[in-house]
Amino acid sequence: MKKLFITLFIFITLTAKSQKQFEGVWESNSSTYKTTVISSKFAILKVFNFSFKESYYIEEDIINQTDTEFTTRLYNPRNGYEVVIKYKFMKDILTCEFSGDYHGLVELTKILSNE
Numbered sequence: 203m204k205k206l207f208i209t210l211f212i213f214i215t216l217t218a219k220s221q222k223q224f225e226g227v228w229e230s231n232s233s234t235y236k237t238t239v240i241s242s243k244f245a246i247l248k249v250f251n252f253s254f255k256e257s258y259y260i261e262e263d264i265i266n267q268t269d270t271e272f273t274t275r276l277y278n279p280r281n282g283y284e285v286v287i288k289y290k291f292m293k294d295i296l297t298c299e300f301s302g303d304y305h306g307l308v309e310l311t312k313i314l315s316n317e
Contacts (some may be wrong), residue, residue: 221245223291224272228310235260237296237310239289246272262287 221241228237234255240248249262249272262274271290277283285302296310 221269224289224296227313228296229313230308230310232308236313239296249274251276 221244224239224246225241226239228239233253235251235253237249237251239246246264246267249264251260251262252258258280260276260278262276264272264274265286266273271288273286273288276285276287283303285300285304288299288301290297290299294312296312298308298310300306300308
């Protein structure tokens with residue numbers, strides 16, 4: 203029984219850290235929008251995009267998540283643009299696989315804060 207609790211504790215600790223890797227503000231060279239990911243120790247809580255240039259904000263609906271990736275649905279009511287985005291963290295880069303009105307792969311880099 204003691205081994206079970208130790209294993210469970212290690213699993214929870216690893217899971218908690220794995221969601222934090224996604225947290226932050228991310229950007230790409232191909233868009234004026236910044237992607238913000240907010241997470242807790244156990245889950246991705248919110249994903250949204252904002253652009254000061256476009257003066258616009260778009261929320262993404264989280265439709266699936268695991269310890270290593272998550273998937274969202276983005277719908278822009280201004281132009282009817284709709285995509286499903288699969289996010290994966292790979293060596294300080296967030297890769298985004300788009301399907302829907304756009305098909306392609308976009309790499310996001312984290313905007314470093316002064317924390």
